[in-house]
Amino acid sequence: MTTDLLKSPERITTQLSERFKKEIVSGKYPADRPMPSFSALAERFGISKSTIHEAFKELAQEGFLFIKQGKGAFVNPKKIQKRGVLKLKDVAVIAFNVFSPNDNYMVPFLEAVHPLALDKKINLHYQFVRGMSLLSPENSFLREAIAERRYQGLLLASPLDTADLRWLHSLQIPFVAATSHYNLAIPQVLMDNALAARLAGDALVKRGARRFAVFTGPVSWQREKIVPYAREIVDEFTLLQERSGLSIDFVNCEYNYQDAKAKALAVCFNGKPYDAYFFQSDVIAKGVLAAFREKGADPSKLLTVNYFDHEEYIATLNIRKPLHELGSESFRLLEGVLSGKVKSETIRLKPELISKEKAHG
Incomplete structure (x- = not known):
């Protein structure tokens, strides 16, 4: 909320108009695109949509805006005095607040992004979201920072709700999704998680495995237009099961060592042992293998596949997540979005698959 606008309620419309004039003159709003919606601006300033509407009317009367019926308000290009190209100075990397010290997922991603930002003198801001939406009350501070345009671009490292993307679009904030697959026409960089499952399944079948335990991350992250990694992996293993007559049990875990260990203790020691085990991430692999050690079993004797984040030889077979490329490609794509060369890509x-097999210690 912008508190200086609230100090004089009787002058709020005039104050708002003056602020918009300065922003229009500075070239903040492109003349070829509509201004942010009343709802987005009301959220930004913490005031009513009717107040925004009154300010827009004043600006239109003074020739700063053109109101086009059904299309929104557009800046009068003649009022723009400074047409400098917008440059990235501050970028926010936004992720769910679920990553623990045991979790390697963000390490290679940030290792790729950090030197690119450093080379171009761009400040990176790491922001963690509570829950799954920027729009929830507990994320008001971050939402305010975004609405106030403290960042010229956003890298979304976790799958925010689609309502969040609509809100960002209304603010005309450049962003790139570097996370789960959105079934939307937005700029996004994806990992082919279905291919990882196929590589794992083929490798295990070649080694004679017929009964698998597949430990994935939370399928509950699936929401409107969002397909999480776990869903892609489960769907691909299900196809393999139907095609090859395999027996596959799916175990959904949080990205948490203790949760993965507890899930493994609950399912892996109550009957016939599995021929092979698949892990979606380092932290899940470590938790599951710790359960075997606790039970006195030797993990190096197991046939395991880890879809690894950062540590290459936790399991017997290891499939590398392209997280480093996820970071570098998403950064490059964000620059393209900011320049206007990319709309949705x-x-x-x-x-x-790491070809050389190694047993873990």
């Missing part, structure tokens, strides 16, 4: 990155 989907880049799909391929995981890689």
Whole structure:
């Protein structure tokens, strides 16, 4: 909320108009695109939509805005005095507040992004979201920072609700999704998680495995237009099961060592042992293998596949997540969005099976 606008309620419309004039003259709002919606601006300033409407009327009367019926308000290009190209100075990397010290997921992503930002003198701001939406009350501080345009671009490293994307679009904030697959026409960089499952399944079948336990992350992250990694992996293993007559049990875990360990203790020691085990991430692999050690079993004797984040040899077979490329490609794409060269583009990155097998200690 912008508190200086609230100090003199009787002058709020005039104050707002003056502020918009300065922003219009500075070239903040492109003349070829509509201004942000009344709802988005009301959210930004913490005031009513009717107040925004009154300010827009004043600006239109003074020739700063053109109101086009059904299309919105557009800036009068003659009022723009400074037409400098918008440059990235501050970028926010936004992720769910679920990553623990045991979780390697963000490490290679940030290792790729950080030197690119450093080379171009761009400040990176790491912001963690409570829950799954920027629009929830507990994320008001971050939402305010975005609405106030403290960042020229956003890298979304976790799948925010689609309502959040609509809100960002209304603010005309450049962003790139570097996370789960959105079934939307937005700029996004994806990992081919289905391919990872196929690589794992084929490798295990070649080694004679017929009964798998597949430990994934939370399928509950699936929401409107969002397909999480776990869903892609489960769907691909399900196809393999139907095609090859395999027996596959799916175990959904949080991205948490203790949760993965507890899930493994609950399902892996109550009957016939599995031939093979698949892990979606380092932290899940470590938790599951710790359960075997606790039960006195030797993890190096197991046939395991880890779709790894950062540590290459936790399991017998290891499939590399292209997280480094996810970071570098999403940064490059964000620059393209900011320049106006990219509207919506989907880049799909391929995981890689590490050819040399190594048993973990």
